[in-house]
Amino acid sequence: MSSPAKIHTTAPGKIILLGEHSVVYGQPALAVPVTSVRVSVTVEPAERLTIEARDLAQTFTADEREAYVNHPLFQMVRSVAAFFDRPEPNRCFSVTSTIPVASGLGSGAAVSAALGRATAAALGHILTDDQLNHLVYDIERIHHGTPSGIDNTVIVYQKPVYFIRGQGAVPFEVGAPFHILIADTGRAAPTRESVGDVRRLMETQPDRYRPVVERIGQVVEAARRAIAIGHHAELGALMDENHALLSTLTVSSPELDHLVAAARRAGALGAKLSGGGRGGNMIALVSPDHLTTVTDALHEAGAVRVLPTVISNTPEVNP
Ligand code: PMV
Numbered sequence: 001m002s003s004p005a006k007i008h009t010t011a012p013g014k015i016i017l018l019g020e021h022s023v024v025y026g027q028p029a030l031a032v033p034v035t036s037v038r039v040s041v042t043v044e045p046a047e048r049l050t051i052e053a054r055d056l057a058q059t060f061t062a063d064e065r066e067a068y069v070n071h072p073l074f075q076m077v078r079s080v081a082a083f084f085d086r087p088e089p090n091r092c093f094s095v096t097s098t099i100p101v102a103s104g105l106g107s108g109a110a111v112s113a114a115l116g117r118a119t120a121a122a123l124g125h126i127l128t129d130d131q132l133n134h135l136v137y138d139i140e141r142i143h144h145g146t147p148s149g150i151d152n153t154v155i156v157y158q159k160p161v162y163f164i165r166g167q168g169a170v171p172f173e174v175g176a177p178f179h180i181l182i183a184d185t186g187r188a189a190p191t192r193e194s195v196g197d198v199r200r201l202m203e204t205q206p207d208r209y210r211p212v213v214e215r216i217g218q219v220v221e222a223a224r225r226a227i228a229i230g231h232h233a234e235l236g237a238l239m240d241e242n243h244a245l246l247s248t249l250t251v252s253s254p255e256l257d258h259l260v261a262a263a264r265r266a267g268a269l270g271a272k273l274s275g276g277g278r279g280g281n282m283i284a285l286v287s288p289d290h291l292t293t294v295t296d297a298l299h300e301a302g303a304v305r306v307l308p309t310v311i312s313n314t315p316e317v318n319p
Contacts, residue, residue: 006042006043007041007042007043007118007121007122008040008041008042008043008118009040009041009114009115009117009118009121010038010039010040010041010114011038011039011109011110011111011113011114011117011155011156011158012033012034012035012037012038012110012155012158013033013034013035013036013037013038013099013105013106013107013110013155014031014032014033014034014105014106014109014110014151014154014155015031015032015034015104015105015180015182015274015275015281015283015309016029016030016031016104016150016274016275017029017030017031017032017180017223017239017274017283017311018030018216018219018220018223018238018239018242018272019163019216019217019219019220019242020104020150020246020273020274020275020276020277021194021195021198021213021216021246021249021251021276021277022212022213022214022216022217022220023148023150023163023164023165024146024147024148024165024195024198024199025202025210025213026164026165026166027164027213027214027216027217027220028162028163028164028217028220028221028224029148029150029162029163029164029220030160030161030162030163030172030220030223030224030227031150031151031153031154031160031161031163032154032160032161032309032311033154033155033158033159033160034105034182034307034309035158036307036308036309037098037099037100037105037307038097038098038099038110038114039095039096039097039098039099039107039110039111039113039114040095040096040097040114041093041094041095041096041114041115041117041118042093042094042118043091043092043093043094043118043121043122044091044092044094045090045091045092046090046091046092047090048090049077049088049089049090049091049093050091050092050093051073051074051077051092051093051095051115052092052093052094052095053073053094053095053096053097053111054096055095055096055097055098056073056095056097056101056107056111072108072111072112072139072142072143073093073095073111073115075139075142076111076112076115076116076119076135076136076139077089077093077115077119079116079135079138079139080116080119080120080123080127080135081119081123083127083131083135084120084123084125086123089119089122089123091122093115093118093119093122095111095114095115097110097111100184100188100280100281100305101188102188102189102190102191102276102279102280103184103185103188103189103275103279103280103281104191104273104274104275104276104277104280104281105182105275105280105281106151106154106155106275108139108140108143108144108151109136109140109151109152109155109156110155112135112136112139112140112152113132113136113152113155113156116132116135116136117132120132129156129157132156133152133153133156133157136152136155136156137149137152140152143192144191144192144195145192145195145196145199146195146199147195148163148165149163149165150163150165150169153168153169154169157169159171160172160174160311160313162224172224172227172228173227173228173313174227174228174230174311174312174313175227175228175229175230175231176230176232177310177311177312178227178230178232178235178285178310178311179285179286179287179288179291179308179309179310179311180283180284180285180286180308180309180310180311181263181268181283181284181286181291181294181295181298181306181307181308181309182274182281182282182283182306182307182308182309183259183263183281183282183283183284183298183303183305183306183307184280184281184303184304184305184306185253185255185256185259185279185280185281185282185302185303185304186255186302186303186304186305187253187255187278187279187280188279188280189253189276189277189278189279189280190276191275191276192276193276193278194251194276194277194278195276197250197251198249198250198251201249201250209248209249212245212248212249213249215245216242216245216246219238219241219242219245220242222234222238223235223238223239223242226238227311232269232285232287233269235269235270235285236268236269236270236271236285237269237270238270239269239270239271239272239283239285240264240270240271240272242272243260243271243272243273246272246273246277251273251276251277251278252273252277252278253273253277253278253279255279255302256273256277256278256279256280256282258301258302259271259282259298259301259302259303260272260273260282260284261301262297262298262300262301263282263284263286263294263297263298264284265297266290266293266294266296266297266298267286267287267290267293267294268284268285268286268290268294269285269286269287270284270285271283271284271285284298291308295308
């Protein structure tokens with residue numbers, strides 16, 4: 001009997017270029033996959049369901065079901081099995097990840113996406129991207145409060161997206177490729193908390209904060225136009241404005257502000273926090289001739305990691 005083909009699935013990280021937080025309130029946002037960091041899952045035969053995720057400090061078997069029944073890794077496997085009306089497979093899923101956790105790069109959605117594809121394969125099925133997107137969103141919803149759905153969408157479809165909550169995503173036009181540096185503050189910050197804090201501000205002081213959220217929506221629309229015609233100086237200015245508006249929503253932090261200021265001083269065209277904020281990553285728009293200077297400045301300012309990425313109509317694909 002021939003042995004079954006080895007199962008290996010992956011999913012990329014992501015960054016939000018503009019529009020985080022306001023996207024939760026129906027405003028548009030722009031996000032792109034980041035293929036230089038990713039989650040990989042391999043599947044081996046086993047006597048019982050086992051999930052090993054050492055990079056995420058998680059390893060457990062179905063024997064410990066009571067303890068892990070509410071864990072997102074376990075829930076993802078279970079929900080894919082339920083989707084196909086099958087029991088959870090007796091396999092060992094090994095999850096590795098180079099995406100830092102709780103830092104705005106979409107670690108949670110990427111783990112769910114790669115694990116979902118692996119579970120389907122282990123059951124002899126294939127999930128369409130639309131099916132997987134719904135299943136990943138359901139897990140995001142259990143663990144992140146009120147997610148807009150942007151993370152799962154950009155990670156499952158692996159394409160740059162212009163996203164409006166409830167309306168899905170459409171690709172956006174990139175008139176001329178541009179370089180983004182992604183710098184990590186090294187401080188993990190759960191998105192759930194910053195999203196919850198913004199919700200409280202929106203509920204208790206809507207007159208003050210709704211205009212901020214609406215202005216971010218206008219900034220995103222202007223950025224989409226600037227990207228389409230390759231006006232990078234204008235895009236940089238809009239990123240700066242987006243960062244200031246996010247600070248007003250209280251989701252920046254001294255570390256993020258420090259890296260943003262360092263990038264701008266070193267010649268970045270614009271810089272802002274990316275994702276949930278309060279820590280995690282910031283992004284800087286940098287012309288090719290400034291890449292080294294700004295990278296060095298970010299390291300000197302305390303970034304624990306600086307990743308370059310190029311945004312274009314044909315996103316880089318990792319081998
Ligand atoms: O997962 P993060 O940290 O990239 O943040 C997601 C973006 C938010 O707009 C803050 C929340 C959401 O659900 O869209």
